[in-house]
Amino acid sequence: MSTPAPAAVVVLAAGEGTRMRSRTTPKVLHPLAGRTMLGHVLAATDGLRPERTVVVVGHARETVTGHLADIAPGASAVVQEQQNGTGHAVRVALAAVGDLHGTVVVVPGDSPLLTAETLSRLVEEHERLQAATTLLTAVVDDPTGYGRVVRAPGGGVTAVVEHRDADDLQRQIREVATSVYAFDVVRLREALAQLSTDNAQGEEYLTDVVGLHAAAGLPVAAVTAPDPLETMGVNDRAQLAAAGAALRDRLVHRLLVAGVTVVDPATTWVDVTVEVEADAVVQPGCQLLGGTVVRAGAEVGPDCTLTDTEVGEGARVRRATCEGAVIGPEAQVGPYTYLRPGTRLGARSKAGGFVEMKAADVGQDAKVPHLSYVGDAAIGPRSNIGAATVFVNYDGRNKHRTVVGSDARVGSDTMLVAPVSVGDGAYTAAGSVITTDVPPGALGVSRARQRNIEGWVERRRGGSAPTPQERPAEEPTTGPAQD
Ligand code: UD1
């Protein structure tokens, strides 16, 4: 059954968020699980397919409006000059959008766990009952700070009383207002025109619309959220962390039921935008961020941070930080490996321990097993890059490219000074500084020939560490003990 689309969604995001104590970030722009709080809220309201979405901005309006243009270009921002309360915010929003008919949904910008399903249920119930107001409520263990839902003996909602305005008896109520509502827009406008500021905060409370409608004998309905966590408002950083953990649990649970093995859900952090296929394994301590995709049968972790990275089928990535990398099927990465943007590892290739790569195309079955830097380079299929090789890509001013052909063997500790190439099947000698192209099939050597100067230590460093001849005879040994 499809819910009729509401005429408008109004998102309240003008407050300063004083309790976040942030000098730099407006409250609704704090991130969790790969989106801002506002981004999560808009993703949920998008599920309603509203005819229009209006975001009320005020504090740090340029920053919030700029972000809005990035994430939801279809939404419009309405400025609330003075933050005179949630009711005032909705009044300003409705004045800006002009004529509307039907249902308006109001959501706070600081409830990142809201789901489209719960919002749809709210709207369905609202329209089924033809209510003037339908509020989403939640029953919580600790209602401190929330508005309390006051019901008549028959069960009907009669008012919402803010925590600060509530008496002792009302404060014992554990059913709270979530700041999420469906309203009939005509009735809403009527009630907003009657709001007073005669309360503890001297503000126009949106919650008072509930009492005004109930007192006028209009139908007021309530839907209780199935999971109170979903309606959690984030006012401070402790709540931000709690919401982040709840979102993590939700996202990891989604992976688990989809057939992904997540060894330690508590230390696995997954952005909403990440995709992990069935039969992938996520070891403890992983952050999978942005547009990261982990294909079937791949295993990541322990301790990986993967951002916008694709991990191919059956690949194995251990203790690695990867950003904007594409890791081919059955490739191996790690441990202690840093893959930067533009790294592409071919099928069955390897970026081993303490290897850093950037803008590097590594052919299939090619290996960079140990301690190397590969930047601005192409390495052909089946080539092997010896330990501690550096692709010297930067001349102090510009970056240059290195091309290593197929089946090449670059000796350990080679400096490949770009622009340079090593041809198909070519070798370089260990310790060489390669500044000119090595033709296919050739050996590139560039190092001083070694000479040994006999007796030099005794002549030139007499009195330093004794030479073997001067050492006192050691106890004769019989080799390793046998037992
Ligand atoms: C509000 C509700 C409370 C409810 C709680 C649920 C009111 C008066 N209180 O309290 O009943 O239990 O949410 O989380 O509605 N905002 C504006 N303009 C303003 C004031 C606020 O846009 O002038 C925005 C804020 O940015 C925020 C949202 O409205 O996103 C809610 O405001 P907040 O101050 O967080 O209200 P609470 O005290 O949490």
Ligand code: CA
């Ligand atoms: Ca709040």
